[in-house]
Amino acid sequence: MVAAAIALQPEEIPAQNASRIQAAHVRHGFDAPGGERLEVLEDVSLDIAPGEFVALLGPSGCGKSTLLRLVAGLEAADSGALTQDGALITRPDPSRIVVFQDPTLFPWRTVWDNVALGLEAQGILKQGKSRVDEALKKVGLDGFARSYPHQLSGGMAQRAALARALVNNPKLLILDEPLGKLDSLTRLEMQGELLSLWQRNGFSVLLVTHDIEEALFLAQRVIIFSPRPARIVSEIFVDRPYPRHRGDAALANLRHEVLNQLGLGKSW
Amino acid sequence: MTAAATLLRPAEAFPQAAAAPPARVAPAATAPPVKIFRFYWFGLAAVAAWALLGAVTLLFPDKPAGFVEEWPYTREFGLGALALAALWLAATVAASFRGLGKRAEFVTDLYRYSVPWLVVLGLGFTLWETLTAKTGELEPPFFAPPSSIIDAYAQHYALLADSAFNSLKLLAKGIFWGAAAGFAIGVAIGWSKRANYWIHPILRLLGPLPPTALLPIAFFFFPTSHAASVFLIALATGFPVAILTWSGVAGVNKAYYDVARTLGASEWFLIFRVAVPAALPQVFVGLFMGLGGSFVVLIVAEMMGVKSGLGWYLDWAKGYADYVNMYGALIVMTIIFSSLISLLFAVRDRVLVWQKGTVKW
Numbered sequence: 001m002v003a004a005a006i007a008l009q010p011e012e013i014p015a016q017n018a019s020r021i022q023a024a025h026v027r028h029g030f031d032a033p034g035g036e037r038l039e040v041l042e043d044v045s046l047d048i049a050p051g052e053f054v055a056l057l058g059p060s061g062c063g064k065s066t067l068l069r070l071v072a073g074l075e076a077a078d079s080g081a082l083t084q085d086g087a088l089i090t091r092p093d094p095s096r097i098v099v100f101q102d103p104t105l106f107p108w109r110t111v112w113d114n115v116a117l118g119l120e121a122q123g124i125l126k127q128g129k130s131r132v133d134e135a136l137k138k139v140g141l142d143g144f145a146r147s148y149p150h151q152l153s154g155g156m157a158q159r160a161a162l163a164r165a166l167v168n169n170p171k172l173l174i175l176d177e178p179l180g181k182l183d184s185l186t187r188l189e190m191q192g193e194l195l196s197l198w199q200r201n202g203f204s205v206l207l208v209t210h211d212i213e214e215a216l217f218l219a220q221r222v223i224i225f226s227p228r229p230a231r232i233v234s235e236i237f238v239d240r241p242y243p244r245h246r247g248d249a250a251l252a253n254l255r256h257e258v259l260n261q262l263g264l265g266k267s268w
Numbered sequence: 269m270t271a272a273a274t275l276l277r278p279a280e281a282f283p284q285a286a287a288a289p290p291a292r293v294a295p296a297a298t299a300p301p302v303k304i305f306r307f308y309w310f311g312l313a314a315v316a317a318w319a320l321l322g323a324v325t326l327l328f329p330d331k332p333a334g335f336v337e338e339w340p341y342t343r344e345f346g347l348g349a350l351a352l353a354a355l356w357l358a359a360t361v362a363a364s365f366r367g368l369g370k371r372a373e374f375v376t377d378l379y380r381y382s383v384p385w386l387v388v389l390g391l392g393f394t395l396w397e398t399l400t401a402k403t404g405e406l407e408p409p410f411f412a413p414p415s416s417i418i419d420a421y422a423q424h425y426a427l428l429a430d431s432a433f434n435s436l437k438l439l440a441k442g443i444f445w446g447a448a449a450g451f452a453i454g455v456a457i458g459w460s461k462r463a464n465y466w467i468h469p470i471l472r473l474l475g476p477l478p479p480t481a482l483l484p485i486a487f488f489f490f491p492t493s494h495a496a497s498v499f500l501i502a503l504a505t506g507f508p509v510a511i512l513t514w515s516g517v518a519g520v521n522k523a524y525y526d527v528a529r530t531l532g533a534s535e536w537f538l539i540f541r542v543a544v545p546a547a548l549p550q551v552f553v554g555l556f557m558g559l560g561g562s563f564v565v566l567i568v569a570e571m572m573g574v575k576s577g578l579g580w581y582l583d584w585a586k587g588y589a590d591y592v593n594m595y596g597a598l599i600v601m602t603i604i605f606s607s608l609i610s611l612l613f614a615v616r617d618r619v620l621v622w623q624k625g626t627v628k629w
Contacts, residue, residue: 093532094532096530104526120541121541
């Protein structure tokens, strides 16, 4: 009854719910064991419009995840500038939440307490308890609030991680291969859920994936990276309306094009 | 359903309203409880073993050994064994029934589980009583029959209780300070590079030193032997707690910190809501090891300088070559120390309820 009542309310998508993210000539590297600097990102520039769903595709180890860490503010770039709505990104902030490949739920907390983590860390849990319940409901885990993470399946754990992100009303959702470790059926199901969450909440999304089909099915724009050190090779606009269909011939053509860009065109 | 049940209650409160009773659910829906009798033959083994112990104790005369004509409390011991045999018989009969209800079945299941041990204990006590009191094969004063330990308790229970209490007091103080300091130091060196720079070398150098080696010096430096013992027990507890807390904090999955930081966590939150809970399983391993070390220091310190406690009691009984008393004190010690470890594991099971597949103590 309660669930139905909530579902009936039309969910507005306020424009201030999304951020514009810009990266200008970002370079970054790591200190290799030999003492040399290993260049990972070489002059990357990109612009994510508020509410846009952008996917990053590229060979593994090319530096996609590094870019995500920079956008999240977990590390500072060697040079270049990253901004959120015009302000420099200098440190992590709950308006830009990362969902990692591993759910990384805290095993000592129940699902509810895991989802409440952000509000607790920001000291606003007392006022926000209903937001935790709502977030759990959004991902369909309201029946598992008191379970511990080891009692969840892989898909449920990743849903809990999504709820932990959503409860903060992020303006940018940063997804680092969030479905990479799920079995293929659960993955297809969760792709649909991700889309509907994005459509209902209106945040911007930056998704890293190595699954071409996933990128084309979800994103409005797919950015293709070169092997390390990463540069942007090309951008593909996926100009298809939602809901999309996996059998769409236009998506298949785009897939062919992406494979060409990645140097795998011969396998078509 | 619940609403209907509540609505029925006013009708019961007013008898006149109950004149037209609401339609009741047919009682046939509830099946009578199933009672099955199947005699639990193996239970008789425990009865037999303890009856044998009682019979041997009561029927055969003690062999006079030196100044002992007859060991005290032989009669009480024998009668006690017979009483227990009777209790096991009752339990055997009870365990033969099924469907006695949950609580009764908990007891009978416990009995079934214990029977093999009860058999071994009954036979073991019989052998012990036979070899000491009845045949004198194992000679006093180094060996004493089980019944004589009752005598030791009857004579010295006040002193023994006082000693146990003093030991526990000393131990509690030492463990509290040791665990607190060890935990704080472990978190500090696990988290802060500077704390690690200064404290780690000291820990590395002094940690492996047995605290008992410091006993003579500590007795000299501290105002009382009690204070010195608290310090040394704290040292024995604190070292493993510090090392394992440190390793727990240092070994926390770095992704947890990334997650917490993107969610807006402060440094305080990262330490006390991420690092510390993640390190708790290791902290409990440290406490387990620390507890073991603290027992050693406690007993040695009491034997060497403190004028009370179970260690002192052992030393005092040794002065009189009173081995029976020593056995009595050892049993008390065993029970206390084992209970403390059990308590630690019970606390751990509560605190770490989120862990799966932990070892049961």
